[in-house]
Amino acid sequence: MAGDVAQFLRNKFLASLSETESELSDVVLISDLGAIKDIVIAIDTRRLTGDYYCRFISVLLDLTDALTKCRVFSHKWKKHSHHKTHLVVFNHLGLRKICFVLKMKKRLAAIKRIFEAEFRESSSRPDPEENLKSKLPVLEAEVMGFDEQLRKIRDFLLKSSRSSGAGFSAVGIVGMAGAGKTTLVSEVLSSWMVLGKFSPIIWLCLSNIIKENKQVEEEIVKCMLSNLDHDAVADGDGIIQEEEKTISSKLERLNQHLSGKRYLIVLDDVCHMNDFYSDLGQQIQVQEGDKKVGYRLSHGLPKGSGGAIIVTSRISEVVEAMVVPAEGSDQHYNSLIIPLETLNRETCWDIFKHTVFGYIPDFEYQQHLEKFESEIKDLCYGLPSAARTLAEIMSQNPQNLRRTSPSYLKYEHLPDSFHIKKSPVLVFIDTYYRKRGEELIEKFCDLLTTKQVFGKEAYAYNPEPVLKDVYGTLEKLKQSNCGFASEIQKKMRIIVVGGNDVVNRILGVICDLKLPESPSIAPVPLSYVNEFAASFGWEDISNISPLQSLLVDVARAKSLRTDSWHWLIRMKPGSSLTNRLPRCLHEVGTADNPTFSGRFWYEFSLDVLSAYLTSVAIVKVLNHLGQWEMLHIPGSLNSICCLNLPVFGGKRGHLCVTKNMMEDGKTSFIDDGRLEVIGDERWSSDWALLDQVRGIRFEFIEGAKWPLDIRIDGAFLPTNDLVEIEISYHGQVNILALPDCAAKSIHLSSQSSASQAKAKD
Structure with missing residues (x-):
């Protein structure tokens, strides 16, 4: 029945x-x-x-x-x-x-x-214990308005040591419902420094436990144990000793699991006073010969190993009772209470706009909304959750929010997983292959707008006017107090469809403009995979179908800081080859001392066609003292290459990863301020690592007549009148990378190593 x-x-x-x-x-x-x-x-x-x-x-x-x-x-x-x-x-x-x-x-x-x-x-x-397992909540919204509180909590947790404050720290966060307590804690735990210092991390929502269970104390401990070890709460043979059923025995087991560890426990949304979980920093006074712990939650939390706890509640008395040592107590531990006040009206307005429009606002509709700005601010009541919910309600009411502009209608054709209004995008397309280029322009315009897509042949292309116009407009909007302008600059993503030389041109203009927020670049090959794109996991656009999937990947891709390299070319006075230099170069010298500068991000290569390298140039590298010293070049080498990215084409055009060339534990990173210098003999296909350097100089031997092949990011360089080429580190740019790509960041690698070392401990 x-x-x-x-x-x-x-x-x-x-x-x-x-x-x-x-x-x-x-x-x-x-x-x-x-x-x-x-x-x-x-x-x-x-x-x-x-x-x-x-x-x-x-x-x-x-x-x-x-x-x-x-x-x-x-x-x-x-x-x-x-x-x-x-x-x-x-x-x-x-x-x-x-x-x-x-x-x-x-x-x-x-x-x-x-x-x-x-x-x-x-x-x-x-399994009845499955409902006890708690997972860290996903941070779905960008935290706004809590920068100071976030900094205080992070500093407090990270500066607390095993020896200070009884080796235990407690943080309490107080605020009314919807004030952002849970969001703030989620942001704290998203910090790699916090994740690297504390393990294990357990999150419990006490309001749910209290609502669903009568034996609150026992359920809290069982939740913690289930996070640490399923066997800690499971009864495999169906027999549980009577003494193991008591709250004291469970606390003893919890104490054993956490002993010697830098644990971090979050007790979220605590609504009631309870002696069981009050004064969490209290240490149990163990009688001589008695190995049992007590009956309060604090007795299951070992002290002295650098553990910490975070409590959130709407009631200040509850937080104080849990994280502040009891009055008259002789025990002392580090404690911090963070009161969350309601946000000011401007911050609520920013949250509302951020949620409704994302990062590409409909400016016409925004002007319409701004007429009612005061009323919207009133409805937020200083609460971030109210601002987001209000924006969500409005953005999901099509009969109220339907815009008639063509750009808005374009967005509807994209998959739901890609919210283009939250990812501002510009597209630059090399139209060297005219028919293919025109087809791509038309397809991108169908998905985006005509004001976001640009195309010209690479040899005649100058993206500077476009970028100046876009960023000049954003600056005007910022001066008009348009809050979205700075957000657009921060989140701007540029798709570059073309070869290494086209990417170099775009990046060069971005660096020359000295933009307040450097946009992130997605290097997408036009007809075949090149080294620049392959390093960051991008396939040629002919293999991407449908084209919407590329926009999804661009929106989701992670931006990696990537080293920029400055090169300085000195030529003989009166050289007739200056007009044949690549367009990405800038003249910085005089007619008597012709000097040109530029940048590269992939490679500089020099190949001596009929002789050895040592008969053409003297190669020097910059040592750690900032002094130039000779680089040892084997006499049989005729080719040298300075690589900034991990994927290398070699002489035969077969892509390989430079980590295969690394020896003695050296690793190739894109943001460590070093170039990989590799060399090769003419009849060999095996490139060898010569050095990892912060700067390199080629001094060309006067009178040497051997023909040279010099390329910088794929662009050919005239060689007859060269005197010297010097390469040095010059800042960083943002490149979009897909998961599991060859490009590796030294910062992300160090974070991963720290986490792995912590896990082993």
């Missing part, structure tokens, strides 16, 4: 949701309900037994009630909003809707957790 009821309720919920999905879209909860729907569909009610039927029925009834409330509220919302502008409706109903959405999101999240934990398709008797 119970099985029939469960099946009936399950089918009723699915049918009701299917009927009302379209009308619920305005309540911004359809995605939450959809996630639960997928889980419910996967549950085989025939495999539920005994008490699980009753539990399943109870949760389904709760879910059906929540769905009904959503439908009723959606109906009321539409009734009030009919024939009115969205801001009039918000003035009338705004706060009520924000509160409803926030509360319902929490309710649906709790229902989803129960379904996931207790009713798994793979087992008729799910």
